[in-house]
Amino acid sequence: MEILEAGQGTYQLQDYQKERETFDWKQVEKAFSWSETGKVNIAYETIDRHVNEGRGDKKALLYSDKNREESYTFSELKEKTDQAAHMYRNLGISKGDRVFIFMPRSPELYVALLGAVKVGAVVGPLFEAFMQDAVKARLEDSEASMIVTTPDLVSRIPHEDLPHLKTILISGDSDKTGSSEKFVSMDEKLAEADTDDSAIEWVDLEDGFILHYTSGSTGKPKGVYHVHKAMLQHYQTGKWVLDLREDDVYWCTADPGWVTGTSYGIFGPWLNGVTNVVRGGRFSPDDWYGTIDKYNVTVWYSAPTAFRMLMAAPQETLKNHDLSSLRHILSVGEPLNPEVVRWGWDVFNLRIHDTWWMTETGAMLICNYPSEPIKPGSMGKPIPGVDASIVDDHGNELPPGEMGNLAIKTGWPAQMRKIWNNEPKFNEYFAIEGWYVSGDTAYRDEDGYFWFQGRNDDVIMTAGERVGPFEIESKLVEHEAVAEAGVIGKPDEIRGHIIKAFIALREGYEESDELKEQIQKFIKSELAAHAVPREIEFKDKLPKTRSGKIMRRVLKAWELDEPTGDLSTMDDN
Numbered sequence: 001m002e003i004l005e006a007g008q009g010t011y012q013l014q015d016y017q018k019e020r021e022t023f024d025w026k027q028v029e030k031a032f033s034w035s036e037t038g039k040v041n042i043a044y045e046t047i048d049r050h051v052n053e054g055r056g057d058k059k060a061l062l063y064s065d066k067n068r069e070e071s072y073t074f075s076e077l078k079e080k081t082d083q084a085a086h087m088y089r090n091l092g093i094s095k096g097d098r099v100f101i102f103m104p105r106s107p108e109l110y111v112a113l114l115g116a117v118k119v120g121a122v123v124g125p126l127f128e129a130f131m132q133d134a135v136k137a138r139l140e141d142s143e144a145s146m147i148v149t150t151p152d153l154v155s156r157i158p159h160e161d162l163p164h165l166k167t168i169l170i171s172g173d174s175d176k177t178g179s180s181e182k183f184v185s186m187d188e189k190l191a192e193a194d195t196d197d198s199a200i201e202w203v204d205l206e207d208g209f210i211l212h213y214t215s216g217s218t219g220k221p222k223g224v225y226h227v228h229k230a231m232l233q234h235y236q237t238g239k240w241v242l243d244l245r246e247d248d249v250y251w252c253t254a255d256p257g258w259v260t261g262t263s264y265g266i267f268g269p270w271l272n273g274v275t276n277v278v279r280g281g282r283f284s285p286d287d288w289y290g291t292i293d294k295y296n297v298t299v300w301y302s303a304p305t306a307f308r309m310l311m312a313a314p315q316e317t318l319k320n321h322d323l324s325s326l327r328h329i330l331s332v333g334e335p336l337n338p339e340v341v342r343w344g345w346d347v348f349n350l351r352i353h354d355t356w357w358m359t360e361t362g363a364m365l366i367c368n369y370p371s372e373p374i375k376p377g378s379m380g381k382p383i384p385g386v387d388a389s390i391v392d393d394h395g396n397e398l399p400p401g402e403m404g405n406l407a408i409k410t411g412w413p414a415q416m417r418k419i420w421n422n423e424p425k426f427n428e429y430f431a432i433e434g435w436y437v438s439g440d441t442a443y444r445d446e447d448g449y450f451w452f453q454g455r456n457d458d459v460i461m462t463a464g465e466r467v468g469p470f471e472i473e474s475k476l477v478e479h480e481a482v483a484e485a486g487v488i489g490k491p492d493e494i495r496g497h498i499i500k501a502f503i504a505l506r507e508g509y510e511e512s513d514e515l516k517e518q519i520q521k522f523i524k525s526e527l528a529a530h531a532v533p534r535e536i537e538f539k540d541k542l543p544k545t546r547s548g549k550i551m552r553r554v555l556k557a558w559e560l561d562e563p564t565g566d567l568s569t570m571d572d573n
């Protein structure tokens with residue numbers, strides 16, 4: 001078997017085996033100011049602590065997009081987030097209130113998010129590509145009282161249908177402000193707010209700070225609720241896995257609309273006090289290599305889809321940039337193909353380190369480490385302080401080599417504490433006593449490395465984003481031509497999977513390419529661009545159970561030309 005040996009350097013996690021035997025999460029608490037008071041705030045530890053410990057002049061944020069290029073020190077971010085916190089207070093926001101952040105990546109987003117956490121609010125980041133229905137579902141479920149947004153996105157907020165939503169705070173010039181008492185200018189309210197430093201609301205370790213909506217195979221999107229205590233793991237994995245050091249320039253390419261973009265786009269790096277790069281705008285290979293070159297990025301956390309797109313880009317794109325600053329590269333979100341690891345080794349002379357975790361787990365759990373050998377194709381081994389295993393449906397642990405449910409012993413610091421308003425859903429994850437069951441299938445080898453095999457539900461990972469088939473199917477059947485719809489992931493070289501929809505049309509509608517495009521546009525304008533089925537296939541009828549549930553398993557088998565398996569529950573009318 002092919003193995004990439006560890007480098008010879010000195011790393012934050014030097015002796016994996018020893019840490020596994022001796023590490024205790026209690027040790028990490030000493031890094032934080034609250035080990036004495038017991039009162040915490042993750043935003044304080046992320047920004048203010050560095051100022052109070054004399055690192056205020058250090059660059060915290062290096063931001064750029066097509067039109068802007070800015071940098072902020074920890075002191076500057078402290079002042080701005082304090083001001084935002086006072087603004088939220090003035091607008092009546094207090095501990096536990098849900099404040100949504102619906103903005104493109106920009107310094108204002110980071111200030112809005114951390115300012116809200118400072119006053120004890122629970123922030124709900126929303127990806128900027130979400131359209132009206134997706135926005136509405138999340139605001140409704142969370143009963144958010146405020147959303148912070150920009151003039152370009154504000155029209156997607158159906159404020160009249162959302163009685164709990166009191167304030168729509170618009171960052172930047174907008175003709176909406178003042179048109180209803182809900183629309184408020186953020187710039188104006190910020191100007192009125194103090195900047196003194198009494199902004200922090202001290203809370204308990206078990207109080208919530210973030211609600212990330214994510215998809216399952218059935219039902220509405222789920223609000224995954226995380227508490228301040230998660231900082232222990234954001235901080236510690238920032239050391240062990242990201243291998244962050246004092247003078248690193250770190251770049252996580254994920255958007256804060258997804259958990260990677262908060263846990264490791266905000267908290268992991270800043271809890272460790274490193275300089276964090278944020279690049280606004282869309283992906284392009286030239287731009288990405290340019291970003292590494294311009295800022296001399298040393299540690300880079302990205303996703304297989306992005307690496308595959310870089311692989312497919314013309315060689316010149318790579319040659320035009322100096323990428324020699326890179327020291328450590330990591331990946332998350334989907335299986336990292338051995339082929340991509342080999343490419344990384346060829347072009348950067350570095351190993352790409354795969355990491356496994358989920359929105360629900362809040363932070364990294366199974367990882368590859370700079371000081372350990374990498375087996376390309378494997379997700380690596382559990383972090384110290386966490387036990388992972390492969391279990392059968394009754395909770396029996398399976399021996400090496402046998403496939404089963406990837407499960408984690410409950411009780412790690414960043415574990416979700418609830419699914420918002422949905423206790424039954426939450427409990428489903430913990431149906432096997434003592435274990436969190438991930439929904440992924442995997443096996444463990446003799447050396448303790450975990451190998452991902454697939455999802456055992458119908459969740460689709462496309463281009464690193466997680467989409468639930470149900471939300472798309474529900475939207476599809478709202479289209480006038482669509483009688484029934486079933487949605488699956490179809491394997492794709494670059495994106496991992498693409499979304500494919502099988503559609504049965506209503507009477508009176510004829511299949512055509514125009515109709516396909518029309519349906520795609522409909523999803524794009526009402527749900528989100530990343531939820532659009534790239535492929536649509538029309539069928540006379542779809543396979544259903546007798547209770548009327550679309551059998552996605554059969555659709556998948558059709559797609560892959562595989563046997564359809566047991567059809568005893570299928571309705572054959």
Ligand code: WT7
Pocket residue numbers: 214259260331332333334335336354355356357358359360379438439440452454455461465466
């Ligand atoms: C699902 C979770 C929080 C990370 C971003 C995705 C898949 C995640 C890997 C990996 C193979 C992976 C799993 C998981 N996944 N990392 N290293 N190898 N698959 O978070 O949107 O909550 O999705 O992503 O299927 O269950 P998410």
